[in-house]
Amino acid sequence: MTHTSAGTALVLVDLMPRIIALPVAPHSGEAVAARCALLAEAFRAEGRPVVLVRVERPNVAEQPPGSGLVEGLARPGDIEIVKRTVGAFHATGLDEELRALGVDRLVLAGLVTTMGVESTARAASDHGYEVEFIEDAMSAFAADEHEFAVRRIFPRFGEVRTTASYTGSV
Numbered sequence: 001m002t003h004t005s006a007g008t009a010l011v012l013v014d015l016m017p018r019i020i021a022l023p024v025a026p027h028s029g030e031a032v033a034a035r036c037a038l039l040a041e042a043f044r045a046e047g048r049p050v051v052l053v054r055v056e057r058p059n060v061a062e063q064p065p066g067s068g069l070v071e072g073l074a075r076p077g078d079i080e081i082v083k084r085t086v087g088a089f090h091a092t093g094l095d096e097e098l099r100a101l102g103v104d105r106l107v108l109a110g111l112v113t114t115m116g117v118e119s120t121a122r123a124a125s126d127h128g129y130e131v132e133f134i135e136d137a138m139s140a141f142a143a144d145e146h147e148f149a150v151r152r153i154f155p156r157f158g159e160v161r162t163t164a165s166y167t168g169s170v
Helices: 029-045 094-100 113-126 143-156
Strands: 008-013 050-055 079-083 105-111 130-139 158-161
Touching (some): 008 113, 029 130, 050 113, 079 094, 105 113
Parallel strands (some): 008 050, 050 079
16 A cells, blocks of 8 residues: 555445445446455555444434445444435544544545545545545446546545555456
8 A cells, every 4th residue: 555644544435235236337336345345454454544434314213224334344443434414524523533543634435426425525625634536446326427526526636546556456
C-alpha cells in the first residue's frame, strides 16, 4: 500500500446484503463487496483504520432484511458507523472518530457510487479531508452514472485509483 499517509483510513459505504443485491453497474454488488474486503484486509495489515458504514431507515420500527453489514466483513477494531442520511458524516460522529485517530485522508469505496459514496466524499472534502476513490470497488445504478462520477466529478475532489493500487490484485 504505497499511496497512503500515516493518517489514512478506508471508508466502505453501505456494504449490506440488501444493497449489494441491487442491480448496479459497471461492477456487480458482489464484485464490489469482494474488492472492498480485499482493501479492508490490506488496510488492517498496515494497521490503518477501516470504517464500515451502513444505513438505517429513520422512523421505522424494524429495518428491512439485509440491513446489517455483509457477513464476514467486520473485524474487531473496525469502526462501525450507522447513518440515517445519504452521506456518512451527518449526525454520526464519524468526523470525531477520525480526528481522534489523526486521520486526514480517506479512501472511499462501496455502494452506490453516485449516492452514499459521492455524498460522503463531498462531506469529507467540506470537513477538510483529502480523498481518494477506488473506482473498481464501487458501482452505480447505471454504468454511465458511475463513469461520469469517476471521470468527471471525483477527480475534482481527489485521486481516483483501483483496488490493485492498494492490494496488488484485482
